[in-house]
Amino acid sequence: MQRLFPHPVTSVLVFITWLVQSDPRTPGPWVMGLVLAWALPYLTRRLWTEQIRVRSLPRIMAYIGIVIWDVLKSNMRVTWLILTKSQQLHPVLVKVPLTIRDTYGIATLAATISYTPGTVAVDVSEDRSHLLVHVFHTHDPHGVVHELKERYERRLLEIFPC
Numbered sequence: 001m002q003r004l005f006p007h008p009v010t011s012v013l014v015f016i017t018w019l020v021q022s023d024p025r026t027p028g029p030w031v032m033g034l035v036l037a038w039a040l041p042y043l044t045r046r047l048w049t050e051q052i053r054v055r056s057l058p059r060i061m062a063y064i065g066i067v068i069w070d071v072l073k074s075n076m077r078v079t080w081l082i083l084t085k086s087q088q089l090h091p092v093l094v095k096v097p098l099t100i101r102d103t104y105g106i107a108t109l110a111a112t113i114s115y116t117p118g119t120v121a122v123d124v125s126e127d128r129s130h131l132l133v134h135v136f137h138t139h140d141p142h143g144v145v146h147e148l149k150e151r152y153e154r155r156l157l158e159i160f161p162c
Contacts, residue, residue: 004042006045010041050103059158074118078117091135091137096148096153100156
């Protein structure tokens with residue numbers, strides 16, 4: 001079974017992501033989602049140097065819910081900033097110290113930050129101790145670091161083993 005489905009967690013996430021971005025009321029997206037959920041991990045299995053290990057599927061689902069909520073809030077906030085304060089924006093680069101050491105955990109954190117409007121993960125230090133993040137607008141860089149660590153990294157530490 002491991003040969004046929006080399007990365008089952010990835011398959012589930014690909015399938016869910018496909019359905020969220022499609023119209024699941026017809027069978028076409030379901031079939032395509034299943035094909036992609038099998039094919040992408042299967043065809044890229046030799047590129048994976050290590051197996052993804054996670055501790056808790058319910059924590060993953062809770063994390064996804066938090067990210068979706070934050071994306072919605074950030075869309076509203078960035079839109080408001082652009083429409084009302086476009087001349088007074090204060091972009092900042094912040095250096096976020098990382099506690100998480102798992103490769104996939106760091107990649108998930110960087111993707112989450114980049115997916116959320118108003119922030120972009122720019123770089124990971126070679127020793128994986130810091131993440132450089134561009135923030136669209138803030139006057140409190142330390143507050144941004146604290147929020148990223150508490151809101152995302154703390155939860156990812158509960159999902160990915162260190």
